[in-house]
Amino acid sequence: MPHLRLSFDLRRPEFVTASSAELAATMLDICEWADGLGFDMTYFGEHHGAEDHYLPSPLIASAAAAGRTSRMRFRPILLTPLYHPIRLAEDIAVADLVSNGRMSPVFAAGYRKQEFDMYHVELSERRERLLEAVEVCKRAWTGEPFDFRGTTVTVTPRPAQYPRPPIIMGGAAEVPSRRAAHLADGFDPAEPKAWEFYRDESLKLGRDPGPWVPRSPTFLYVSHDPDAAWAEVGPNLLHAANTYARWIAQSAMRESEWYPPISSVDELRVGNAYEIVTPERCVEIGRELGPDGHLVLRPLFGGTEPKNAWASLRLFESEVLPHLEVPDPLPWTG
Incomplete structure (x- = not known):
């Protein structure tokens, strides 16, 4: 059956009653719960200056979650051009050490001009800065001296993973x-x-990463009703989507057709990206994904209240998971 994963962004729109501290504490509790049930990875997103308090520090969140878990891997999605590359290499190395080698960060380019302005980085520089950061991390994690912008530097300590943490990249365009x-x-x-x-x-380079791995809907929630x-949670989903x-x-990017505005919760329901299903239907979804698929739960998506998040998760634990054979964790390349 599919690999089980979590994803968090810690949004907190104005209508949510739980505090940011309560959402963060719930996130850590959920990670500990999921680690014991065989979930193999947790994603943390990154955005800056968001009105709904979207998580700006995925590495810190990953490191905190690592302290509450023992086997789960972490995939912080980093807006790489906004980081100083040496500091990025150091921070990932330390996060990898405190997690005992469970970090597999995504090096993302970012797309929101407001975030680049906030960090006094030109959006036109994002490709160059992304490529530099990837190269710097690869060299830094050897522990050997190297040239960085005309200065010889050595980054210590080395990460836990050998020869280094995997560098994962994301993207949508060709x-x-x-x-x-x-x-x-x-x-x-x-x-x-x-x-x-x-x-x-x-x-073309002589290796085959295999076919696309099927994934569950963007949001999947389990309920008897x-x-x-x-x-209960529709307003949270509508907020996130819009x-x-x-x-x-x-x-x-100007590709707003990817995420067209949604006028109502009822409109959101007729799509297939956000699904609230019975335990029986969730089992079917898991089986349809197959042994290589990814079933991703976003229990606090859009600022979903902790009590509602736990209601779905407990039902998943008691009435879905017993019918799914959870595979071994994925290899480090993910």
Whole structure:
């Protein structure tokens, strides 16, 4: 049956009653719970200056979650151009050490101009800064001296993983997808089209990463009464969906058709990205994904209240998980 994963962004829109501290504490409790049940990875997103308090520090969140777990891997999605590359190499190395080698960060380029302005980084520099950071981390994690912008530097300590933590890249367009085949140890895109670009380029380089791995819907929630659950968590999902739509529309990508604005919870329900299902249907989804698929739960998505998040998770534990054979954790390349 599929690999089980978590994802968090710690959004807290104004209508949510739980505090940011309560959401963060719940996140750590959920990670500990999931680690004991065989979940093999947790994602943490990154955005800055968001009105809904979207998580800006995924490495810190990953390190905190590592202290509450023993086997689960962590995949912080880093807006790489916003980091000083030496400091990034140091921070990832320390996070890898405190997690005992369980970090597999995603080096992402970012797309929101407001975030680049906040860090006094030109959006036009994002590709150059991303490539520099990847190269610096690869060299830094050897523990050997190297030249950085004209100065010889040595980054210590080395990470726990040998020869280094995997460098994962993301992307949606063709150019970054193909670039990842040359630079990264793995690729973690959001859609099959990008994977096909990556696989095609990898095949040209003499290796086959395999076909696209099927994934569960963007949001998957388990309830005996889906209608009542939609009334509870629907506003959170609508907020998240429309925030992404606005960010994409305002971005340099201008591909707002990926995330069109949604006018109501009822409209959101007719799509297939956000699903609130019975335990029986969730079991079916897991079986449809197959042994290589990824079943990703986002229990606090859009600022979902902790009590609602736990209601779904406990039902998943008691009435879904017993019917799914959880596979061994994925290898380090993810």
